[in-house]
Amino acid sequence: MYLINIITIALGLSMDAFSVSITEGAVAKVIKKRYIILIAFTFGLFQAFMPLIGWGIGNLTFSYIERYNKIISLCILVFLGLKMIYEAIKNKGKKIDQQLGIKRLLLLAIATSIDALAIGFTLSSLRASIFTSILIIGMTTFLLSALGVVIGKYLGLFLKEKAEIFGGIILILVGIKIYAGF
Template sequence: MELSLPQWGQLFTLSMVAIALGMDAFSLGIGMGMKGVLHRQIVTISGTIGLFHILMPLTGIMIGRYLGTFVENIAVMVGGGLLCFLGINMVWQAFRDSREATIFDTGRTLGVLLFSVSVSLDSLSAGLSLGLFEADVWLTVVLFGLAGGLMAGAGFFLGQSVGGWIGDYGEAVGGVILFFLGLRFLM
């Protein structure tokens, strides 16, 4: 089956958003990987992050679709504004001194869940925006889940081998991507 031009556009846009949101998990994974994490923990944490990168945008999309019925004429502007805000917030968070990764004990189930939820909160906001745009739900959650889980795992493994200079920049790049995607919808 061949994709039409609008379908390719949606696939490209959703892939970019998924990668941008996965940059947060990637950069935090690098930070935690530098501290030394067992391979079993990497798989568990990355899988949990991937799961929450599915559940959070799914919740956001449902809320966005519900709200979209009330704000039909301004839905694109609101969604674009949310993506811009989310991007700016990611860039700001990238260069803050304190990191969430240091306060969660990922050796315990509660720590893994709290860490995964904190990394996936951006996906909730993005899901809300995409719900206002009537994005394809299944494509969105599959791309978000894969990107979140795989990028977290890649971050952990990279963090074990390279060091801290990539972490902040990876999250900042993700924020810039989201900001410009949001601007695209505002113009």
């Protein structure tokens, strides 16, 4: 039962990173293996590391973090989504290579993994091994993020110039989903 619970948690936690990975694959002009691995590794690492932090901090600060995690994710993702849409409209007709900078990648990784911080607090109630849990969470997120970039690449070919607007809308919707608790 423990393993099923952890896999279910891992799949749930990785959905935001998967969605954002699709967006990044759609707006990138060139996708190399290194790009896919960078995104997947960063999202997987953050999704694995956040529960470890939550586990370590314990229940002392849980109510404080839980109170703000959704609004922080919403603000970051809406900001990045609006920025993408603005840049797409501003640069309409221009050939722009949307490079994923380290700052943007880290912001996306943080925004999509804040909920994993709270999971660290609750893993102890499952009598879960934290190291097995973070390994499963990290690997699941890595695999789904890599798949998301590849799916996004082909979606981007279909959407062409609208891919950046589509990507911005996806980021905003992921932020709203996190905030609304779907």
